[in-house]
Amino acid sequence: MKRHHIPAMVWVILGLCCTWVHAQTTLWVSSEGSKLKSEHTAVSETLKTLPMGTEVSVLKTEDRWHYIRTPSGEEGWMYRGRLSDSPPETQAADEGTDLFAGLTGSGIQADEADTARSIRGLSKETETYAKRQNTPEKYQEALDQVLAMRITEKQLQAFLKAGQIGEYAK
């Protein structure tokens, strides 16, 4: 009886080991605008911007940076915060409303991309709600202004750099 159990246990242990190794070396790009860099510094050359959900292999780690390889064989450095140990949630409902939609191949320059590109004024339905509720005009105008707030990629990078945050840390 025990003899039968030994091979099974070996397979289970091997399986667990393989799973562990896989978990240790495979990560997913999980942030918008994640850049593959030539060195492990934010100011080094950007080789490519990888789309969210890209599965990558980690070849080595230095400081807070991983040296990774993409499925198409490209290699470079990426800040650890842009990667996670599980695939990011992507939903069909979110298509077309990317936070930095311009960064991932739409042809819009990163500096021009903004965080609120798809936010417009109040929706028709919200206006209907406001009318039915007799919502004061000043609240509608306030919300319109809030929704119009724009943060560009360039502003964000300058902000992170000035604060030495994330990949800009020294």
Place this chain on the structure above:
Amino acid sequence: MKIMNHGVVVLLMLLLGLCLSPAYNTAALPESSPLSSENKKASGENRKGGHIRITGLLDKLMDPESKERKLLEGASTVLSAAGDIDYESERTIGESLALEGFRRYGMPVDNPELQQYVNLVGVAVARNSQRPSIPYVFVVVDSPLQNAFSCPGGIIFISQGLLTTIQDEAQLACILAHEVAHVGHKHALKSIKRARFFKGVGKITSATMAGEKGKQFESMIGDLQNILFDKGLDQNMEFEADMSGMKTAYRTGYDPRGMLQVLQRLRDIEAQSRKQGSWFSTHPPLTERIKKCETQLNQYPDAAQLTHERDRFNARVR
């Protein structure tokens, strides 16, 4: 339709699983178990009975007039309504709630530099959150109450009262990341998943804002106000947002201990603070949250080396 079919399939699998599971479990008992012989005998009967029950159940499910079929249809409608409305509809719910947020907590603080600063911190964390693919906006409202809340779709409020209670940018990042996590996990939407408005509605349109449906929509926004402004979300949702918020802040490069420090600060001032409509009434007991956050910090051994940015925070907020 696709969603409905998935709901039906999942429910069928669950029902089948429930029918089969007692037989499977008892059969797995070892021979030496004192309960095994009786249970195995029973399990054989269960297996036979299970097949009969499944056949009977399937027959009933095929009958459109049966109680079981109606129960299944009702349940699958709720399932499709709970988490699968499109982003535009989610946004409409969020915008309507945001209008009520201004009514309840006051107008945006008239300080464009402050508003931009909070948006920069908010967007920095949102892009590293579990749902980075939607646009987020952040607004500081002129209220002395210590509070922050998020509307579905990504409109996030923080009160001037809470902003002046905290001490650095990492703490602000943790609060905003906590609110972003509520949006990512769709906590508010899950709290109203059984609202009558959702019955038969997959997308909010002009038609669904009129007549009886319009009244149901208003009632649902009323329920959301009650949850987010007074009663608070489910405690487990708050704990989940704390954990996700810390992770997001850490990934961005902020010290996740900021979350713990905010909670400790709020605990220190709780006795002399107004509870109604604030984080004190809408969030779980601080001691329990602090304890959970302390445990979570083990995940971030280099947390102390990450950014706090106290100087910039003081320059923009004080």
